[in-house]
Structures are given as structure tokens and as C-alpha cells.
Amino acid sequence: MILDRPEQLLAALLVEAALGYPEWLLRRVGHPVTWAGRLIAAMDRRWNREGYQSGGGIAAMLVLLLVGAGFGLAIECLTPGWAGTPVVILIATTGLAQRSLWNHVAAVADPLDRGQLDAGRTALSRTVGRDTAALDENGVAAAAIETLAESFCDGIAAPAVWFLALGLPGLFAFKCISTADSMIGHRDACYELFGKASAMMDDVLNWVPARIAAVLICLAGGGGWRILRRDGRNHLSPNAGWPESAMAGTLGVTLGGGAFYDGEWNARQTLGEGPRPGPADLRRALRVFLRAVLLLWLSVGVLAWLR
Template identity: 40%
Template sequence: MIEVIIAYILDLILGDPQGYPHPVRIIGEFVSFLEEKLRRIYKGTEGEKKAGIILCVTVVLLTYGVVYALLFVISILGKYAVMAVSIFLIYTALATRSLDVEVRKVYKSLKDGDIDAARKHLSMIVSRETDRLDEKDIARAAIETVAENINDGIVAPIMYAVIGGAPLVLAYKAVSTLDSMVGYKNEKYINFGWASAKLDDILNFIPARITGMLIPVAAWLLGYDGKSSFRIMLRDRLKHDSPNSAHGEAAVAGALGIKLGGTNYYFGRPENKPILGEGKKDIKAEHIIDAIKIMYITSLISLLFFLLVRFFIMI
């Protein structure tokens, strides 16, 4: 699929599109709007769960339908117009370059010795509290962000784009947006966000495991410890409450010989994350760059992998 290839290249060159309405931001605004309306109607435990299901189904189906309808209307202008719009929409769903840019700001601040700036940049890309983190914990958080988003922001979107084009990949991003906004297990969202969190788990089940298999290959190609990456991934991949999120983190931890996980603070409360990896090396700022390199090679391998799978299925 030429659209996916071009969208991937555009993402590497341009990064996150700025200066105009981003599809994911529009989805996020709609989620907030609909959440407010539904909470006025549905009360109590069962009501919140029902409202969450309505929210999830409405946002995902509407996203798919709007994108499909848009491409159908654009088809009046010809196949190249459809291709151009599809490329743009798929491009907005990928996050390789933008993740590099945002995480590298944290790295640069650490290397400059500006801990406050590093905490500020980190706070823009993580949900945990950053004001009490030291240099090691800042680097750990940045690496964990890269490792987890290799699946959520790269591998899974590529897979769904290859399978179903722009409508399916934007529907996936809608689920991912829902999970990031309402998929928390706190008092406010434990019931309301149940459906969104479950659907996110389902849609990431296969790509997360593919990510866990591809990262060791990328690590090996780059000269990191690919064997340890694969071993640690198999050993630690199910340690998180989420059935998917530890695959990438464990693989990166094994590749770099570090430990990820530990105590994080969310909304003023400590939360102990499982330890992933063996910690043969102390985490340093340079490991952030190592994780970024692994991310880029994993993204390329995943693109080739899914295109080859599609090719062999179609012949």
C-alpha cells in the first residue's frame, strides 16, 4: 500500500502536523463534549458503565464513518484525491518523529543540567507527576514513554493502516484517545472508562506482541543486546496490569541492560509499577537516545513486516 509508505515517510520528515485541526485533537474534543452530556444523564455504577459503553461505541463508529464518508465524497475528484487525503490521515496517526522530538527535549535538558526544564518537558508527554523526579527517574520515564509508544504510536497504527486504510487507523486512534482520556482505574473513571480500556486492550493485543518480537530484532541490528531483549520480553511481558503495555518496555529494558518500572505518582498518590529488566547498568540520559534509535528501526521493520504479510496474503 503506497499510501502507508508515503505517510510513514512524511511522518519521519515532518513529525506531528501543526497549525491546523489534528484529527486526534478533534476526537479528543468530541470525547470531552460527549462525556459531559452523558454524565448528566447516567448516574450510579451501572449508569456510568452504560454511559461509558455509549461513549466508546459512538466515538469509534462515528470516527470510522466520518473518515469513510469523507473518502467517498472525495472520490468524486478521482483516485489521486482519495490517495492524497488517505495519506494525510494515515500520516496524522503515526508518531515516530514527534515522539523523538518531544523526548529529545528531555534528553537535551538533562545534558544541559537543567532538571527543572527536563521535568517540564517530561510533563508534556507523561501522565505521572514530574515535580519530584531526579535525573535518573526523569530518564527512566522518558525511556518508558518511548518503549510503550513504539506500539501505541507506531506499530499498531501501521498494522491497522495496512489492514483497513485511513478509516480503520483513525478508528484505532479514537480508541487510543478514549483510553488515554477515560481509561483510568480511579474513582472517577473505573466504571465510565471500562469499555474504552477493554477495547484498547483488545485492539492492542496482537500488535503489542508483534512489537515485543520486533524490538529485539531492531536491538540486534543496532548492536544492542538483542538476545537479552527477547529473553526479558518473554519473562516480563505480562507483569503489568495491562495485558499489552509491558511487551515493549520489557524488550527495551533487556536491550539496554537497565531496569524500568518502580514508583510513580499520579494525582498525588504513589503507584508501584512492576520492575522490568535486570538492571545490569544504571539508567543514564544517554539511554534515552538508545531507546529512540531502537524506536526508529522497529518502526521500519514493522512497516516492512506488515507490507510483506499483506503481499503474501493477497497473492
């Protein structure tokens, strides 16, 4: 009997957590996300022109959906049966980011624990889009916790949901749109129109996963439900506020608030209540993240057993 999708997903989650994406492979051939990034950059250069930005953005979004789904479908068609199952599992790991997310956030926590604020800012700048040069210790810790919570959704929970729903086509279609949202889904003069379609599609695709991620974070942290209900919608994104407010409530800290992006002030509402987080809270957030990942594995395992 060929492994069903829950079993394949569980295997992919375990393999990715153990191995991640090998550095030597990244250096030699890149990563599916970087491939999508090059396609997005090419469409940006060609189609993001005055008078055609909205139409070009819609076309780019449709191309990304077709390319992502087509790539995943081609792999599944070329790898049928038992012999192809390990290939599908290994390729599915490229759409998950458990190990890389842990590594990136731990790289911020380590210098903060040693009182090395500048090193913490530098590590954070590799992970977030906001300006980090002027952040104090609490600002660095808050930004790292926010990206940990949000990325638990769009880097882990959402790819898992779309793999369960549609297999590799669903996973890679989602990753293409998610990459586009991070590259061109900005509300500025350059991308307000061109990136709008991809940003809206990303909101649609993350709607259910964001709420699943929030529930897993609250379960993993043993609380946070009141803050989740109160503040889940207090975010510029219809989805990011859910896992972030769940993490804020679980930790008993205040996240969110205004921040600079490319030198421009972005007014954001606060999430949670209590003090701004410090290095110790960032460590606590990493432990909550680990437990949330384990709960995701358990949930997928239960699905596999029920099937």
C-alpha cells in the same frame, strides 16, 4: 492500478516521518486527536453520572468506534481512484506519531544531556501522565524510555496495523479509542466505571500491535528476548509491558516500578534487570526506536512487494 494498503501505508509512514503535522495547521484547525478529545470530553460531561457510568461508558465507546470508522469511510468514499490516493495517504499521516514521538522524547533527552534536570522534568510532564516534580535524573530517563516504548506501539505500530487491516476506518476508530483510553481509561473514582469500556476496547485493539512492537524493538536492539519472555506480562496493562520489557531487555536496564499519578502512589512491577537508566541510556533508546521504525518500514515494504 490503485495503490494497495501496504503501499499507501509505507507512503504515509515516510511522509509523516519527514513532515509531521504542521504547526500552522494545528493552530488553525486542530488535529483529529484533539477533535476526538473534544467529543470525549462532551460525553464525559453528559454521561459520566452516578448510576449511569457503566452504561454511559459503553455508549461512549460505541459512539467513538462509529464516529472514527465513519469519518475514515467518508474520506475513502469521497476520494476514490488515483486522484484520491494522495489525499488518503496525507490524511493517514495524522494517525501516525513517528516524528512527534521523537520530538517529545528528544526534548527530554537534550536537557538531561546538559545536566538540566528541571528542564528535563518540564519536558517530560508534557508527554507522560505521572507526576514529574520529584523525579531524579534516573526517574526522568526511565519515564521517557517507557513512554517511548509504549507509544511506539499505540502511536505507530497499532495505527499501522489497523490501517493495513481496515484502511482509514480502522485507523481512525483505533485513534478515537486510544484517545479515550488516555483521557478516561483511569482506575480512579471518577473513571473506573465510565472509562472501563474504552479501556477494555483499547486493550483488545492493541493486543496484536503490542507484540509486533516488542518484536521490532528486540530486533532493532539486537537482544532483549529473555526479558521480553520473562517480564512482558508484568504490567498493569496487558499490552504496555511487552514493548517496555523489550526495551528494558535491549538496553540492559530496569524500568517500571511504582510512580505517583495525580498525587496517588501507583504500585507497578519492575521490568528488566540492571541499573536504572540514565541520560546515555535514553539516547540509546532513541537509537533503538529509530531502527525499530526502519524495520517497520521494511516490513510494510515487503508486504507491498509481495502483493
